[in-house]
Amino acid sequence: MATQRLTEYERKRIENIKRNDELLASLNIKSKLSDLSTSAKRQRSEAKSYKLSPEKKARSQTPIVIRRSLRTQGKSPDSAGLKDDFTEPPKNSTTLKSQVSPNKSARELGPISMRDSNVCSEPDEPLVNKILSVCRESGLEDGGGDRKCRVRVRARASVDLEAMELAPENVARVVPNRILSVKFFPSADLKMVVVGNKFGNLGFWNVDSENEDGDGIYMYHPHPAPVSAILIHPFSLNKVITSCYGGRVRSLDVEKETFGLVYSTEDAIFSMSQQHGDVNSLYIGEGHGVVNVWDERSARSSFSWELHDSRINTIDFNPENTNMMATSSSDGTACIWDLRKLGKTKPESLKVITRERAVHSAYFSPSGGLLATTSLDDKIGVLSGANYEDEFMINHNNQTGRWLSSFKGVWGWDDSYIFVGNMKRGVDVVSTEQKRLVTTLESPHLTAIPCRFDPHPFIPGMFAGATSGGQVYIWS
DNA sequence: GCTTGAATTACGCGA
């Protein structure tokens, strides 16, 4: 009787769970998983802290508490045969591509359920329920995906830098290894970050998880290669779009609990963005300098432009004039484009900024009046003026080397400050008024170099930093 | 002009 009342979706899910149980039983690894699970719980409650070098100990008398699950330590349950190609990479693997099994195509080109890609000991339900409840409270049950609207995508406010603090409970290791992208859910009712790492893992951390059983950290493996970008639109909180070096764009539908495939290409995807008022078009930076505009509803490419000679590291839109797009590239330039003039012909940029080395980011300020660039020639540049004709530059060590994600200077909540990583374990803050570095956010709890950042768009002062060791730090 | 190889650096893990 009860089964009859189930929806088709629920029935399929139960069947899926049954299938997995049978598989686990046949492989006799259920007991192993349970051992690992209890071990992970033990680890979380007993052995939370990292060991510190003497130098680091000198900076702090209090132990640093880092929440970490077994999975985030890179120790996966012995799930050979359980999750196909979605296991952790073998320790001696030399390339990321080599970790993918030959039967990848069917799996990689279809939708992947959250359950199948879950690689942590936490169930999906608390995460799904939390996101959906915020959607309901915000009146976004339908996801708002069809809305083409002019929205304010972030709060504007001036922030007292002195008041920004890093509390020890706001430090966590969310995924193993190097984080390439970090994004807050754009809702004032949700303090949740999403991070993507080198292995293609997607980590969710609900910072307000006191009422939950676990530590509020969830990890999935929807991609086989580094996650290059994460997009969440304020009117589509139940949709998390991610791109990866493997040439795939997936969209997590929280309601359906599935990572659907949105776009696929042979080329690596290094960057992805959306116009602030249009949730249906994805601007995808792929291969050696191509921007492809993908229309999600018609599932076809509406434009494809060759804008650079090398990989495009960032794509950004002017918040006040969404026809104005900025790109940064490893060809040593950053460009501003007018989308109305980018037809199908050879593109011509409004402005070209040339640097001596690769440019890793070019972001418009919250007002759209300034453009900040970060490049490997150790410069942070700020363009201003009606046509961005004025520029000042400051020297800044951007040599992150091979093992760290490159630095990208990001804007805070107004045009006053740019935040950028510091090789001495801090966050440098550049004032656009004083045209110099004014302060560095430091903390004894900051035990690694933060490379990638995201300010909470609706909670001024809340700022996430992510490292190449999988840690996330949240200043508030 | 193209390919190949060397050199660079921070971090986590295991002994």
Place this chain on the structure above:
DNA sequence: TCGCGTCCATTCAAGC
């Protein structure tokens, strides 16, 4: 606590 392995970033130089 120390040393090893990492290896999808980038630049430069050497060799063809």
